[in-house]
Amino acid sequence: xKKLTLALAASAAVLFAAGGAFxxxxxxxxxxxxxxxxxxxxxxxxxxxxxxxQKNLGGEEKVEIAYLExxxxxxxxxxxxxxxxxxxxxxxxxxxxxxxxATNAVAAKFPDVKFEHATGFKRDTPNVATYNSKFxxxxxxxxxxxxxxxxxxxxxxxxxxxxxxxxxxxxSFVLGAQSVNPDFxxxxxxxxxxxxxxxxxxxAKALLDQGVDIITQHTDSTAPMQVAHERGVKAFGQASDMIxxxxxxxxxxxxxxxxxxxxxxxxxxxxxxxxxxxVWGGMKEGHVVMAPYTNMPDDVKKLAEETEAKIKGGFNPxxxxxxxxxxxxxxxxxxxxxxxxxxxxxxxxxxxxxQLPKQ
Amino acid sequence: xxxxLAKRPQxxxxxxxxxxxxxxxxxxxxGAVLFALLGKSPGAALYAYFITxxxxxxxxxxxxxxxxxxxxxxxxxxxxxxxxxWNIGAEGQFVMGAVVGAMLPILYxxxxxxxxxxxxxxxxxxxxxxxxxAIPAFLKARxxxxxxxTSLMLVYVAQLFLDWLVRGPWRDPAAMNFPQAPRFTGYxxxxxxxxxSGRANIGILFALVAAVLLWVLLTRTKKxxxxxxxxxxxxxxxFAGFSTRGAIFFSFLLSGALAGLAGISEVSGAIGRxxxxxxxxxxxxxxxxxxxxxxxxxxxxxxxVVLALTYLGGEVAQIEVGVSDKxxxxxxxxLLFFVLACDTLIHYRIRFVPSERPAAxxxxxxxxx
Numbered sequence: 011x012k013k014l015t016l017a018l019a020a021s022a023a024v025l026f027a028a029g030g031a032f033x034x035x036x037x038x039x040x041x042x043x044x045x046x047x048x049x050x051x052x053x054x055x056x057x058x059x060x061x062x063x064q065k066n067l068g069g070e071e072k073v074e075i076a077y078l079e080x081x082x083x084x085x086x087x088x089x090x091x092x093x094x095x096x097x098x099x100x101x102x103x104x105x106x107x108x109x110x111x112a113t114n115a116v117a118a119k120f121p122d123v124k125f126e127h128a129t130g131f132k133r134d135t136p137n138v139a140t141y142n143s144k145f146x147x148x149x150x151x152x153x154x155x156x157x158x159x160x161x162x163x164x165x166x167x168x169x170x171x172x173x174x175x176x177x178x179x180x181x182s183f184v185l186g187a188q189s190v191n192p193d194f195x196x197x198x199x200x201x202x203x204x205x206x207x208x209x210x211x212x213x214a215k216a217l218l219d220q221g222v223d224i225i226t227q228h229t230d231s232t233a234p235m236q237v238a239h240e241r242g243v244k245a246f247g248q249a250s251d252m253i254x255x256x257x258x259x260x261x262x263x264x265x266x267x268x269x270x271x272x273x274x275x276x277x278x279x280x281x282x283x284x285x286x287x288x289v290w291g292g293m294k295e296g297h298v299v300m301a302p303y304t305n306m307p308d309d310v311k312k313l314a315e316e317t318e319a320k321i322k323g324g325f326n327p328x329x330x331x332x333x334x335x336x337x338x339x340x341x342x343x344x345x346x347x348x349x350x351x352x353x354x355x356x357x358x359x360x361x362x363x364x365q366l367p368k369q
Numbered sequence: 370x371x372x373x374l375a376k377r378p379q380x381x382x383x384x385x386x387x388x389x390x391x392x393x394x395x396x397x398x399x400g401a402v403l404f405a406l407l408g409k410s411p412g413a414a415l416y417a418y419f420i421t422x423x424x425x426x427x428x429x430x431x432x433x434x435x436x437x438x439x440x441x442x443x444x445x446x447x448x449x450x451x452x453x454x455w456n457i458g459a460e461g462q463f464v465m466g467a468v469v470g471a472m473l474p475i476l477y478x479x480x481x482x483x484x485x486x487x488x489x490x491x492x493x494x495x496x497x498x499x500x501x502x503a504i505p506a507f508l509k510a511r512x513x514x515x516x517x518x519t520s521l522m523l524v525y526v527a528q529l530f531l532d533w534l535v536r537g538p539w540r541d542p543a544a545m546n547f548p549q550a551p552r553f554t555g556y557x558x559x560x561x562x563x564x565x566s567g568r569a570n571i572g573i574l575f576a577l578v579a580a581v582l583l584w585v586l587l588t589r590t591k592k593x594x595x596x597x598x599x600x601x602x603x604x605x606x607x608f609a610g611f612s613t614r615g616a617i618f619f620s621f622l623l624s625g626a627l628a629g630l631a632g633i634s635e636v637s638g639a640i641g642r643x644x645x646x647x648x649x650x651x652x653x654x655x656x657x658x659x660x661x662x663x664x665x666x667x668x669x670x671x672x673x674v675v676l677a678l679t680y681l682g683g684e685v686a687q688i689e690v691g692v693s694d695k696x697x698x699x700x701x702x703x704l705l706f707f708v709l710a711c712d713t714l715i716h717y718r719i720r721f722v723p724s725e726r727p728a729a730x731x732x733x734x735x736x737x738x
Contacts, residue, residue, distance in 0.1 A: 046694065078687050079694040082649035085639035088568075089431045090684055096425070097688055107547060111641060131545055171645070172536060174546050202532070354545040 037280045039063065039272070040099035041077040042090055044106035045205045051230025051249040052204065052266070053079065056105045056128075058250075059268025066273040073276060083108025088115055095120040101279045103272070104128065107173070114138055124284050126275060129175065131353070136286050141271060144292030145175070146182035146352075148264035148300055150327035152226055152246050153186020154317045155261050155303070157194045158310040159244055160224045164363075166217030167198045168210055168227040168234055172366050174355045176228050182327045183226065184361045186317070197222055198364035207233035214238060235259055244305060251301035262314070263301035270296050290349060294322050328352065333360045370724050374717040384715050392707040399703050407692060414690045418682035418700070421689070430567025432677050434639050438463070438648075440576035440673035441631040442655035444583045445624030447664040451587070452620045453600040458505060458520030459628040460652025461527035462498040466629020467636045468531055469497025471550065471643050474557040475539050481555040490557060490633055498629015499622045501527065506621035510614040516621075524652070532645045539643065550643035559638035570638035572631070577670065579627055584666040596620065628652060661708055679704060 041060050043053040057077065064073045076099065081090045087109045094102050095116055101124040104113045110130040117125040117138045125138045133140055156165045167183065169176050180198060187194035197220055199213040210229050214237035217225060225245040227234045232255040238245035239259040247253070247263025271291065278284040291297030300318055303311045321327070330341030335358040341347060356366065384391075400418070401411035422428045442459045449456040470490040474481050504523060508514035534550070541551040559570040587593035599606035599616045606613060636647055658676055662669030683697035 040688075076688050076691075078684060082646065083644070084647055084649060085434060085635065086649055086680070088639075089434070089681070092427065092431075093684055093688060096427075108644065108646075111552075171548065173548065356546040 036072060036074055037067075037101070037276060038074045038076065038099045039276050039279075040094040040097075040102045041075070042081050042087070042094070042102070042104045042106075042109060043077060043079045044081065044083065044108070045230065046079050047077070049205050049230050050232050050252065050255075053105070053230075055249050055266040056103070056268055059266075059272045060103075062269030063272035063276055066269070067277060067280070072280075081109075088112035091116040091125075092119070095123045099123060101126065101276060101284075124275075124279055131288075133286060133288065139275070139285075139287045139289070141287070141289040141291075142175075143266060143268075143297040144290060145264055145266070145298055146178045146327060147292045147321045148298050149179045149183040149226075150186035150321065151300060151314055151317045152262065152264070153183040153188075153194075154190055155306065155310060155314050156183070156224050156226065156246075157187035157190035158313065159261065159306060160194075160222075162221055162223045163191060163193060164195045164197060164222045165224045165226060166214070166220070166222035167196050168213045168217070168225070168229050169198050169200050170204050170229045171202065172200065172356075174353055177358070177366065178352055178355045179228055180362060180364075181355070181359045184359055185327055185332065188361055190313075194361060196362050196364075198362065201229050203229065205230045207231040210234050211237050215241075218243065232256075247301060253301060253304065258305060260301070260304060261306055262303050265299040265301055267297055267299045290353075292321070293318065294324070334358070335360055335362055371722050373720045373722050374713070375720045376717055377715075380715045388711040388715055389708060392704070392711040395707045395711075396700075396704045399707070400700050403696070403700065403703070404690075404692065407696065409690050409692055414686055414692060417685040417689045419678065421685045422678060422681035427567040428681065430563075430569035432674065432681060433562075433569040433573040435677035435680055436673045437570075437572040437576045438631040438635055438651040439655050439658045439676055440670050441572070441579055441634075442624075442628045442652060443658035443662060443669040443673055444576075444580045444666045445627030446655055446659040447662070447666060447669060448583060448587070448596060449620040449624045450659060451600045451664055452596040452616045453603070454506075454509070454617055454620045455517045456502065456505070456520050456621055456624050457517050457656065458502070458522075458524050458652070459624065459655055460648060460650065461520070461524035462501045462625040462628035463632035463635075463648055463652045464524075464527040464531050465501035466494040466498035466626075466632035467643065467647055468527075468534065468632075469500075469629070470494030470633030471539075471553075471636060474553045474637075475550055475643070478551070478554075481553065481557040484556050486556040487559065487637070490637060491630060494633025495626040495630045498632060499626040501629070502621040502625020503618070506618050510617045516617075528646075531643065531647070535643050535645055541642075548645050552642045553637050557637055558641065559634055568639070570634070572634040572638050575630060575634060576673070579630075580666040580670045587666065592619075628655075657705060661705070663712070675704075 041056060043056060045053040047053050047057040060075055064075050067073045078090050081087055083106060091102060091104060091112055103126045105128045107129045110127060110132050113125050113127045114132050114134040117135050121137055127138060127140050129142045130140050167180055180196065184196050197217055199217055201209045201213045203209055210231050211233040214225055214234040218241050223243050225234050225238045225243060227248050230249055232252050235245050235247060235252050235256040239256045244261050245256060245259050247260050249266050251263050251265055253260050303314050326346040328347035330345040331343040332341040334340045397415060400415060404411040404414040446456060446459055470493045473486060473490050473493060480486050505516045505520040508519050509516040536548040539550045541549055559572060562569045562571060595611045596616060598609060599611055599613055603613050636643055640647055654676060658669055658672045661672035679701045686692050686697055687694060
């Protein structure tokens with residue numbers, strides 16, 4: 011028992027010594043993830059971005075990284091964020107929508123710490139910034155590829171939750187597909203989860219049984235890719251390049267590339283230029299990157315590359331004429347959707363074979 | 370050779386009392402080995418896990434927030450389990466309590482300005498949880514349905530119902546179509562205990578009061594005696610004139626009401642609004658808490674605090690020592706394993722039963738065959 015006490019006291023001393031040493035010349039960036047960093051999807055990519063940021067800014071000498079995985083989006087989030095704020099973090103990235111209230115509550119108590127909340131819209135105090143990516147730009151390219159590759163003219167879409175971002179992605183995918191084949195349809199299955207390989211695989215099987223011959227997903231596991239491989243159809247990856255899970259299956263994948271943004275923001279903290287922002291970056295800014303176009307004929311690949319170039323050049327996938335699901339007009343020819351409208355999107359465009367929950 | 374657990378004729382009072390401490394020491398040793406194998410300093414990791422969360426006032430507040438629902442649900446479940454009613458659906462009753470209690474601030478936002486709002490909400494929450502627990506109780510009393518299955522299945526129904534509410538009819542119009550209900554305001558918010566030092570709310574008081582009341586009920590009243598007798602032997606209970614059905618309803622409604630109260634306290638306190646997920650599995654973790662506390666309400670208070678500490682300590686260990694989330698959970702599992710193993714060995718001993726030898730070696734066995 012005596013030895014244990016000694017060990018505890020010694021380690022405590024080491025701990026406090028280490029705690030005092032960095033503050034002056036080293037920044038500490040902290041990350042809260044909603045899933046495990048091994049999900050090969052959303053949280054994995056945020057962590058990759060964090061590691062890239064650390065490398066860009068001079069490695070462990072200059073930037074210390076700390077993170078918490080699988081933090082539930084409820085009362086636990088506020089405690090986790092506050093623990094970070096008190097442990098000497100200079101900037102804290104909270105990487106899921108459900109952390110919005112908690113992030114703002116803690117930020118109000120720690121004005122000297124910077125907070126960055128992904129996918130939210132609340133910035134109650136000047137030390138809170140929000141950021142997100144235009145993933146739907148990538149989905150438009152996927153739609154173009156899907157319409158070229160599908161014989162049935164129907165794609166299966168595994169969706170997570172009916173929030174604006176997901177609805178936006180479905181619409182963008184359909185619009186991309188319809189730019190090639192105006193009659194293209196999409197069937198949607200709501201998995202009601204961001205990460206559950208079992209449910210996602212079941213959703214993929216259900217869609218394939220309904221006659222779709224291409225699979226795309228807005229959930230984070232690699233399970234749908236693996237089901238598509240077993241059934242011999244093509245699929246799109248999500249969040250990260252999933253090519254090693256479907257070397258003959260993946261057409262491309264939307265890669266969430268957070269590295270450049272994290273580098274920019276932590277650097278701003280280090281040189282004192284950090285300011286509140288609301289960033290919504292897309293392909294042009296390098297926040298959304300397409301994985302290599304594989305398993306497709308050269309003409310499809312060429313069209314995909316052209317579409318990607320067009321979006322990088324400023325083309326908005328939501329450019330009229332676009333009709334809503336019920337046939338009424340949404341955008342007139344040539345009109346484009348405003349960012350504000352997209353960020354609260356709660357209806358489908360024509361060609362989506364599904365109903366959204368009503369308010 | 371095989372191992373058998375044989376019941377001890379009588380168990381040592383001394384070791385019963387020491388068991389939690391022995392379990393703790395074993396956990397610390399096993400944890401130290403685990404952390405050392407991972408190349409982390411065992412001392413630093415254990416300090417982060419068990420001590421750091423207790424060194425800050427704000428962190429003690431967080432401990433109270435985390436322990437309150439575990440204790441409140443756990444003491445209710447203890448009554449259920451003592452009476453041999455296996456309510457596994459406290460998670461669902463927690464959610465339904467939150468939903469029913471939240472009807473007042475969401476459907477009648479104006480009432481949040483009245484000081485009566487909170488007591489009414491808490492009452493509605495408890496009634497909501499009790500009503501939801503009445504379903505498996507009725508099915509068991511009337512049709513002899515297995516309450517483990519029905520109460521568990523109703524958890525998913527409650528969770529999906531809440532999910533539908535916050536995405537559909539109860540969605541906050543100001544939330545940009547994101548799934549959350551409007552924030553509670555005014556008197557609908559559970560008051561904080563000591564706002565100067567942290568955000569703990571009066572939920573922890575509900576938990577402590579409930580624990581003391583149930584301890585009195587179980588140890589000092591005829592009702593408590595009745596519950597124990599029926600739990601140990603329903604037949605003996607019937608001879609004594611106790612109603613088995615009565616015990617089913619009593620224990621289910623009581624544990625449902627406490628789970629519901631925990632649910633409405635959580636959303637009006639720590640979270641502040643209804644959202645798709647309001648519990649990281651409190652209803653299930655409370656089952657562990659109930660057994661860790663040996664189904665004794667006062668033991669459950671201690672067990673709830675210990676389990677809450679392992680959540681907080683796990684985060685500190687991740688942040689300060691850099692061990693992964695998975696290791697933290699494995700360590701939590703070790704703690705539970707040792708506690709339950711020690712308790713088991715107090716009541717049972719391990720007996721080595723030699724396997725049957727080949728017949729040739731034991732001639733006398735031959736004649737039997």
